[in-house]
Amino acid sequence: NAGVMQNPRHLVRRRGQEARLRCSPMKGHSHVYWYRQLPEEGLKFMVYLQKENIIDESGMPKERFSAEFPKEGPSILRIQQVVRGDSAAYFCASSWFPDGSGANVLTFGAGSRLTVL
């Protein structure tokens, strides 16, 4: 079980470029969450997706940010026209229902660090 895989681990973009971050959930997980970690801050929820559906995007900035989780392939967090303030670590997590308890314990990926020059 390879766990939650995120790539790239490090991404450097210039202002105005596009950034795409990928997340492959754990095998059998059908729920994906994206978090952003700003320097010296905790993780901030961005978006929650099930396959082909965005369930909750209340934490997503209204512009330039989008996410998808297609039927096949990884979840993608896309940031258009990046600005320096987008520099952060972006974590993906996936979840399942252990023991039928309904406790969606999240398994996190190692994160992708975006640096905007």
Added chain:
Amino acid sequence: AQTVTQSQPEMSVQEAETVTLSCTYDTSESDYYLFWYKQPPSRQMILVIRQEAYKQQNATENRFSVNFQKAAKSFSLKISDSQLGDAAMYFCAYRTLLGDNDMRFGAGTRLTVKP
């Protein structure tokens, strides 16, 4: 809305000693889950311990245990016999029992272990 507060940005402990990390939360729910996650320098988030709110018994996991005070909405983490490898950021987190809600994290506590 549920909020999670970790009032200690940094903590330090001597190797082999015991340290307690504080966490309080705010919720109107009666049943929920609480977690402590460890984030070492690798940035991987690692689940340390989990507590179901409907269970009165405090969860334990080897050297890690919690003091769960439901009425006070407090969920502290105790690390016994601290080891150098325990040095990391520790995040307290909350999740509702029902539905597919996201997890809410505290701001984290940076733990330093002195040899």
